[in-house]
Amino acid sequence: MISLFRSIFAPPRHLILLVAALWLGLALAEKRTERHGISREALNNIVFYSLFGYILGGRLLYALSNISAFVQSPLSLFSLNLDLFDPLAALGAAFIVGLIYGSRKKLPFWSTLDALTPLFATLSIGLALSHFAAGTAFGSPTVVPWGVDLWNATRHPTQIYELIASLLIFGWIWSRKAASRPGILFLTFAALTAAARLFLEAFRGDSTLVFGELRLAQLLAWIVLAITLFASESLRRVAKVD
Amino acid sequence: MQQTPRRIIYFVVLALGLAWMLVSADRSGVSTSGKIPAPQQGFLAPDFELKTPEGETVRLSDLRGQAVLVNLWATWCPPCRAEMQSIEKAYQEYKEQGFTVLAVNMTYQDDPSAVMPFVDDQGLTFSILLDETGEVGEAYHLQSLPSSYFIGRDGIINEVVIGGPMSEALLRTRIEDILR
Numbered sequence: 001m002i003s004l005f006r007s008i009f010a011p012p013r014h015l016i017l018l019v020a021a022l023w024l025g026l027a028l029a030e031k032r033t034e035r036h037g038i039s040r041e042a043l044n045n046i047v048f049y050s051l052f053g054y055i056l057g058g059r060l061l062y063a064l065s066n067i068s069a070f071v072q073s074p075l076s077l078f079s080l081n082l083d084l085f086d087p088l089a090a091l092g093a094a095f096i097v098g099l100i101y102g103s104r105k106k107l108p109f110w111s112t113l114d115a116l117t118p119l120f121a122t123l124s125i126g127l128a129l130s131h132f133a134a135g136t137a138f139g140s141p142t143v144v145p146w147g148v149d150l151w152n153a154t155r156h157p158t159q160i161y162e163l164i165a166s167l168l169i170f171g172w173i174w175s176r177k178a179a180s181r182p183g184i185l186f187l188t189f190a191a192l193t194a195a196a197r198l199f200l201e202a203f204r205g206d207s208t209l210v211f212g213e214l215r216l217a218q219l220l221a222w223i224v225l226a227i228t229l230f231a232s233e234s235l236r237r238v239a240k241v242d
Numbered sequence: 243m244q245q246t247p248r249r250i251i252y253f254v255v256l257a258l259g260l261a262w263m264l265v266s267a268d269r270s271g272v273s274t275s276g277k278i279p280a281p282q283q284g285f286l287a288p289d290f291e292l293k294t295p296e297g298e299t300v301r302l303s304d305l306r307g308q309a310v311l312v313n314l315w316a317t318w319c320p321p322c323r324a325e326m327q328s329i330e331k332a333y334q335e336y337k338e339q340g341f342t343v344l345a346v347n348m349t350y351q352d353d354p355s356a357v358m359p360f361v362d363d364q365g366l367t368f369s370i371l372l373d374e375t376g377e378v379g380e381a382y383h384l385q386s387l388p389s390s391y392f393i394g395r396d397g398i399i400n401e402v403v404i405g406g407p408m409s410e411a412l413l414r415t416r417i418e419d420i421l422r
Contacts, residue, residue, distance in 0.1 A: 010385035011404040069414035076411030151280035202266030213267040229252040
C-alpha cells in the first residue's frame with residue numbers, strides 16, 4: 001500500500017498532492033468564509049492573486065539571487081523547471097500580494113486570516129503527504145518497532161508523524177463552531193502547527209543545525225509559538241477593553 | 243479561562259518547548275546521514291562501476307574530489323534528449339574547474355544500437371555509461387527519466403532534479419553550488 005502510494009506519487013508527481021490540497025482547502029474555506037464576514041469572491045480573489053504572487057515571486061527572486069546564470073541564458077526565466085524556484089521568497093511574495101489586495105479591498109486582516117485557516121490546515125496535510133511520497137523530510141535512524149525502511153536505514157516515519165499532527169490540527173480547527181474574536185482561529189492554528197514542528201523536528205534526520213547542535217526549525221518554531229501566544233493574548237486583551 | 247492562569251500556561255508551554263529543543267539537540271553535529279549511500283540530497287552518492295560503449299570502465303568513487311553530474315537517461319525519452327545540449331554546453335564551460343558528467347544510459351530499458359548514433363549526432367563529449375543490468379537504476383531508485391544527481395567533491399549528493407529538460411540556468415546554478 002505504502003509502496004504503491006509512493007510509486008504513484010513519486011517526484012515530480014508528488015506535487016499533484018499539493019495542488020489537490022489547495023483545491024480542497026479552498027473549497028472548505030469557501031464553505032465557512034461568510035461566518036468570518038469575508039465574501040466567497042473576496043476569498044477566491046485573495047487566493048488567486050497570492051498564488052500568482054507565489055509563482056511569479058518565487059521564480060523572479062530565484063533569478064535575482066542567481067543573476068549571473070540567468071544573464072547568460074535569459075530564456076531560462078520561462079523554463080518549466082520547478083527547481084528554478086525559491087519557496088521562501090515565494091511565500092513572502094504571496095503574503096505581500098495578499099496584503100496589498102486585502103488593504104485595497106479593505107478586508108479585515110484577522111478575519112481574512114481566519115477565513116483562510118481551513119486552506120492553510122489542508123495545505124499542511126497535503127505537504128505531509130507530498131513529503132511521504134517523495135521521501136523528503138525523513139526521520140533519523142531508529143530501532144522503534146514502527147520504524148520504516150527509507151534511504152537505506154530504518155528511520156522514524158516523520159512524514160507519518162507530520163500527517164497525523166496535521167490531521168489532528170485540521171480536525172480541531174474544523175470542529176470550532178465560531179471564533180470568539182477575530183484572529184484567534186488563525187493564531188490557534190499557527191500555534192498548534194509551530195508546537196507540532198517544535199516537537200516532531202527532534203525525530204528528523206535532515207535538520208539544519210545552528211550554534212553547533214540546535215535544530216534551526218525548532219528554534220524558528222519556538223519563536224513563532226511565542227509570537228502567536230503573545231498575539232492571541234493581546235487580541236483577547238483588546239477585545240476585553242472594547 | 244482567566245487571563246492569569248492562561249499566561250501561566252503559555253509560559254509553561256514555552257519553557258517546555260525550550261527544554262525540548264535543548265534535550266533533542268543533535269550532539270553528533272551532523273543531522274543528515276552523510277555517510278550512508280542513498281539517492282537523496284545529503285547522502286553519499288551510491289557507488290557504481292560501468293562500462294562506456296568503447297569498453298572502458300568508469301567507477302564513480304574514483305572521481306572523488308571532482309564535482310559530478312550523474313544523469314540517468316534513455317534515447318526514447320524526449321526530455322532526456324532535449325537537455326543533452328545544455329549539459330554538453332555546461333560541461334564545456336565548467337570542466338576546467340573540475341566538473342565532470344556521467345551520463346548513464348538505462349540500456350536495460352533502451353535500444354542499445356540507438357545509443358551511439360544519438361551520442362554522435364549530438365556531438366556529446368562527456369562520459370556515456372551503459373547500465374545493461376539495471377544496477378544503477380535500482381541503486382538510484384529510478385522512478386522517472388531523466389533523473390539528475392549533482393554530487394559535490396566530497397561524494398555527497400547536493401541536489402536531485404527529477405524530470406526535465408533542465409534549463410541552462412538550472413545547470414549553472416547547481417554546478418556552481420557543487421564546485422564550491
